[in-house]
Amino acid sequence: MSGWQPVRRTRAFEDVIARIEERIAGDGLTVGDRLPGERQLAEQLQVSRSSVREAMRVLETLGVVSSQVGRGPDAGAVLTARPAGALTDLLRLHLGLASLSLEEVIDARLMIEQWSAARAAGHGADLSALSDALERMDQATTAEDFVEHDTAFHVAIAEASGNRLIAAMMRSLRDSVRRYAIEAVERLGDTGGLMTDHHLIRQAIVSGNPSEASAAVETHLRRAYPDIFRTPVTSGPPGADDRGRGEDQARSEDRGRADG
Amino acid sequence: MSGWQPVRRTRAFEDVIARIEERIAGDGLTVGDRLPGERQLAEQLQVSRSSVREAMRVLETLGVVSSQVGRGPDAGAVLTARPAGALTDLLRLHLGLASLSLEEVIDARLMIEQWSAARAAGHGADLSALSDALERMDQATTAEDFVEHDTAFHVAIAEASGNRLIAAMMRSLRDSVRRYAIEAVERLGDTGGLMTDHHLIRQAIVSGNPSEASAAVETHLRRAYPDIFRTPVTSGPPGADDRGRGEDQARSEDRGRADG
DNA sequence: GACCACAGTATGGTCTGACCATATCGAGTC
DNA sequence: GACTCGATATGGTCAGACCATACTGTGGTC
Incomplete structure (x- = not known):
């Protein structure tokens, strides 16, 4: 070789x-x-x-x-120390190029958020940011507003995990699909279900129950992205990277459904 | 506001x-x-x-x-579609700047690899890359060689998960700490324990046992990075990112221990 | 016809030197 | 002390030149 x-x-x-x-x-x-x-x-x-x-x-x-x-x-x-901006640009561009699919991004988000929520539930970090975000989401009048604070909520969970790399990933995963999230919330209209999930997630973290927190996150994302989680697990093509011109196209996929 | x-x-x-x-x-x-x-x-x-x-x-x-x-x-x-290079550079530079700690990177790797192994065990992907990498690791004579194929093994697991974003993350998490990994293997001398772990991981994936695969990965990383996993969970400082000049220093930490 | 040598040319890589917009600094003025 | 306003250092942009590289096409050679 x-x-x-x-x-x-x-x-x-x-x-x-x-x-x-x-x-x-x-x-x-x-x-x-x-x-x-x-x-x-x-x-x-x-x-x-x-x-x-x-x-x-x-x-x-x-x-x-x-x-x-x-x-x-x-x-x-x-x-400076701003890794998330780079990650956001990277995800957005590769989504545009279809070298990453929305399915893969959402899937990664589920992984990160379940891990974060469980970790956050494990040690008593400052959780006031969660309550703040929930309150602001309740008061939001536009989809854009709602999504902004929704992002803040989910990023706060990742930050509560205590791992700054994970937090940066969470923020960029959210920011890179911000456009779709806003569209989805507008299409959805009623955000009541999402808010119920949010409170359950926060409750599980506050009460220090990792597995419950993880489960609540999964419930939330399944509600937010029914199309993506239709099948039990994704099974996209492997290998999307360096070393030996491993370019490969991505199958077209639906960009869609609600936020989270 | x-x-x-x-x-x-x-x-x-x-x-x-x-x-x-x-x-x-x-x-x-x-x-x-x-x-x-x-x-x-x-x-x-x-x-x-x-x-x-x-x-x-x-x-x-x-x-x-x-x-x-x-x-x-x-x-x-x-x-092109080469997200891993960017991620590698990002991690390496932020590690150098101490805006990310080795602990956080390893922690993220544990998350990703557990998830990948479990996912790979779930659906029958092509696992020949795992065997190939193991064989080459066995034949490796230098630490550099060993680490190269070790990386290939762990990346192959991530690729077998079917998620290209996760795979890219895995590769960059490994590549960004490549230098430390080589040094660690040189210091370690005997790679027998690591190889035992590898075979157990592969076995769990091949036999389609997600929870066993996940556990085997954790065992492996705990062996490879005893210093980092001394405490049950990490609890680093939160918030490492954009929005409002959120610069914050990172505490100094030991870069250490073996590869994986 | 097959092969080869070589000039042509389009590409990125680099350099130089200029000018602009911005934001602070500092001397002078009131 | 407060203000004015020029000097200055910074990044941002531009124009134009030259180089190294690697393919293209031409023409000659066998």
Whole structure:
């Protein structure tokens, strides 16, 4: 076998990324610290400013830097920690490309949310965000409003699990299908069933019952996405990724049904 | 309240991304299709080539396009479906920034792998990749080699679940900690225990026993990362994300122990 | 006709240098 | 002290050039 890959010569901007990464690790830079200006960085690394800028676009996309124009302490490229934005863009684009199906996304969400709810029920985290979101959902007058606070509710569950990676995934899974969620709520009209589920989920978490919380989440998502959970389990095509041009199309699927 | 956000004027390259995204959705472009050349795209969208290039860097980072130089049918920007690369970079950088901890990453991996194994045991997917990987692990002479096929084994489980998003997550969770895994295997020396676990996992999946598969995965990861699973559950700080400058540091943690 | 050498050309990759918009800083003024 | 307004540093954008790469097509050679 000997999986030989055509060695593409490292591009200048990739080198810049690597150097910045080294600097983060080496100098112990953390969130909030500033990077040198683009011109200065270009001179230091002996590349053009364009290459530095392309590197910055990548780092910005990945949610590790944020660029501000102007002058002063807040200007320039600052290290940040915003993984969810990247994940959201990634999911949205791959959904658009049909390299991921809505079914797969919802399925992943079920996994994450069941895990989060069970974990949150296990240790007494701060759950006031859950109540707040429920209250705001009750007062919501538009579908857009409802979905916003609904997202806040479900993200709060993930945050209560104590795992920031899981929380970021939850937020991006929600945000990437935000459009469909709003449409679905508008189509649905009555959100009473969803709210009943919400209260049951919160109750299970508050009372510290992991398996009940997990079950309540499943009930909720089955109500919200009846089309997707029609069949007991999904069985899509495997392998959707790197290593050896593993491109593969995705079967067309229905985007649909309610929010959650 | 009224969460006002400073409305940053859309940058040219962001507009380019949006237009390309529209074109993907509108023209029904799919994986394998080519985008116009950078110069042509710049003229069409009335921006400079630099802006087009910055947009391409973002799309490349997100794994939806791949650029080849030269001329011919394969040259230029081609739509691809490689979400795992982006996820890997994201995790690696955020780990470096300590905006995610190794503990959180391993924890997420446990969740994903338990789910995958259970799902894979549920429906009879092709499991030959599992056997292949096990065989190659047995023949591996270096830690690097072992980890490569070990990764293949665990990714194969995720792929057998039938969910490409989950599979991509699995691959990136593994790849992002590849360095630590290799070091850990070198330190460990004997991989016999890990291999025993592997066979048990495979056996449970093959015989269609979801709960046994899930349990075997947990056993395996507890062996591989004793430091992380010392406590029954993790309870890291919540909230690691967007919306309102939610930057927060991460406590320092041990990067450690064996692979899996 | 089959093969090969080579010029042509379209592609991304990089660089330079300029100018703009924005936001702070700081000297000068009232 | 408060205000005004130019200086300045920052990212954002543009135009135009040149390079390396890799296919295309042409024309010659056998």
